[in-house]
Amino acid sequence: MNEKTAVVTGAGRGMGRETARRLAARGYQVLVTDLNEESARETAQQIGGGAWAMAQDARDAASHRAVAEAALERGPLKVWVNNAGILRTEKAWDHPDDDVRLIVEANLLGVMWGARAAVDAMRADPADAHIINMASMAAFGPVPGLAVYGATKHGVLGFTESLAGDLRLADLPITVHAVCPDLVDTGMMREHADNPEYALGFSGYKIYTPEEIADQIVELLDGDRMILAIPRNRMVLARLTGLFPRAGLPVAKFIRAAGEKKRQKLNAP
Numbered sequence: 001m002n003e004k005t006a007v008v009t010g011a012g013r014g015m016g017r018e019t020a021r022r023l024a025a026r027g028y029q030v031l032v033t034d035l036n037e038e039s040a041r042e043t044a045q046q047i048g049g050g051a052w053a054m055a056q057d058a059r060d061a062a063s064h065r066a067v068a069e070a071a072l073e074r075g076p077l078k079v080w081v082n083n084a085g086i087l088r089t090e091k092a093w094d095h096p097d098d099d100v101r102l103i104v105e106a107n108l109l110g111v112m113w114g115a116r117a118a119v120d121a122m123r124a125d126p127a128d129a130h131i132i133n134m135a136s137m138a139a140f141g142p143v144p145g146l147a148v149y150g151a152t153k154h155g156v157l158g159f160t161e162s163l164a165g166d167l168r169l170a171d172l173p174i175t176v177h178a179v180c181p182d183l184v185d186t187g188m189m190r191e192h193a194d195n196p197e198y199a200l201g202f203s204g205y206k207i208y209t210p211e212e213i214a215d216q217i218v219e220l221l222d223g224d225r226m227i228l229a230i231p232r233n234r235m236v237l238a239r240l241t242g243l244f245p246r247a248g249l250p251v252a253k254f255i256r257a258a259g260e261k262k263r264q265k266l267n268a269p
Contacts, residue, residue, distance in 0.1 A: 003029050003074065004027070004028055004029070004075055004076055004078045004079075005028060005031060005078065006023045006029070006071075006077070007033065007068070007079070007081065007114075008030060008032055008033070008083055009081065009084035009110070010058065010083040010085060011030075011043050012034030012035075012039025012040045012043055013034075013043075013186070013187055014187055014188065014210045015210045015213050015214055016043075016081070017032075017043045017046070017047075018210045018211050018213075018214035019081055019214040019217050019218060020047055020051065021043075021046070022218040023218060024048060024050075024051055025047075025049070027049070028078065028079060029051065030047065031052060031054060031067060031071045032044045032051055032052070033054050033056035033084070034055070034056065034084070035057055036055075040056075050074075054066075054070060058085075058106055059105040059110055059113075061113040061116075064118075067117065068121035069121075072121055076122075076125045077118065077121045077122055077129070078122070078128055079130050079132070080117075080118035080121075080122075080131045080132070082114040082131070083134045084114075085106055085110065085134060086102060086103060086107065087189070087192055088102075088148065089145055089149070089197040089198040090145070091145065091147070091197060103148050104148070107149065108152040108155040111159065112159060115131050115133065115163055118174075122172075122174050126173050127173060129173070129174045130174070130175045130176075130177065130221055131163075131175070131176045132176075132217060133176070133178050135156040136153040136156075136181065137181060137182045137204070137234055137238055138153045138154075139153040139156065139178070139180050140235055140238035140242050141245075141248060141252070142242065143200055144253070144256060145198060145199060145200055145201075145256070146197070153180075156178060157227070160178035161178075163176050164176040176226065177220045177226060177228060178228070179228045180227060180229045181213050182206075182208065182231065182234055183201050183207050184210060185208065186210055199263050200256045200259050201259065201263075202259040202262040202266065203256060203258050204259075208230065
């Protein structure tokens with residue numbers, strides 16, 4: 001077979017599932033991966049179009065190479081979406097050591113392993129190839145209550161920008177993108193919505209649906225935008241607090257208080 005393929009990691013639910021659905025609608029045969037193989041298979045069955053599923057722990061470098069090889073068996077790999085990740089909401093010093101390691105390995109190393117595997121698989125036929133890394137609005141400035149999570153997303157953004165530079169210097173026409181959405185109504189968000197440390201996450205203008213974000217993720221394939229911030233005006237504010245962190249922290253505290261009111265309202269019976 002010579003049909004173009006796509007990989008979406010962490011696609012057992014939420015944004016990953018909706019992104020896979022839209023890629024299938026665009027004619028890609030989508031390899032859906034997730035730590036929960038049953039959820040991955042459910043996604044593949046729902047979206048059709050020749051989609052298939054594999055169990056994958058995104059923290060394992062070898063698993064990404066195996067996924068890339070499986071995709072190439074079906075056809076040229078043209079899209080890789082590093083969507084797998086986890087969320088923990090605590091002060092930096094309150095996380096158990098194992099949680100810190102888990103967050104970093106899943107959210108940051110998982111993206112690095114995935115991108116490296118994708119480049120290796122795409123480099124023989126790099127035309128119209130895209131790597132999409134899921135970052136966050138937390139990548140742009142201080143996020144009290146989400147320090148470890150935010151650090152991984154800063155890392156994803158920096159890695160994406162530098163990877164784009166590496167590819168350009170190597171004359172490999174693979175387009176790299178970082179997606180930085182504000183709060184999205186996913187199962188992961190709902191699992192932590194009762195924790196006050198997550199207050200800053202609720203400070204945005206709206207809570208997006210996975211479908212809204214997936215629509216914009218897939219539209220990246222029509223251009224070369226490197227950073228997609230949703231919404232853009234929140235990125236501007238977050239970047240300002242990041243540029244002037246000492247002055248920005250009091251602003252973050254005010255924004256966090258507003259977010260806490262919204263979080264409590266969401267959790268009200």
